[in-house]
Amino acid sequence: MKLKNYMEDAIRNTLDELLEKDVKDACKCSRCRLDIIAHALNHMLPKYVVTDKGHTFTRVAEMQQQFATDILVALTRGIKKVSKNPRH
Ligand SMILES: [Zn+2]
Structure with a gap:
């Protein structure tokens, strides 16, 4: 059994979609x-779940609307902040 912060998966998946569809001018390097992701996670409450697979895949469509909106806002702020001061 593993303890997993489900918020991290949700944020990673949402960022991938954002960078592909909506925010084409942001830098996409791993740094x-x-x-x-770190910026967004620091502004969201963690959501821990216990899983026996060590992995939970969560699509935005499966989330509550408010939850998805909060993630989008946190990520958009993170993208703005990182774009101003990239550390790559
Ligand atoms: Zn970069």
């Missing part, structure tokens, strides 16, 4: 991606 910037991780900085954006």
Whole structure:
């Protein structure tokens, strides 16, 4: 059994979709991606789940609307912040 922060998967998946569809001018290098994810995670409450697979896959469509909106806001702020001061 493993303890997993489900918020991290949700944020990673949402960032992938955002960078593909909506935010084409943001840097997509691994350093910037991780900085954006860290920023967003620091502004969201963690959601821990116990899983026996060590992995839970969560699509945005399966989430509650407010939850998805909060993630989008946190990621958008992270993208703006990292774009101003990229550390790559
Ligand atoms: Zn970068």
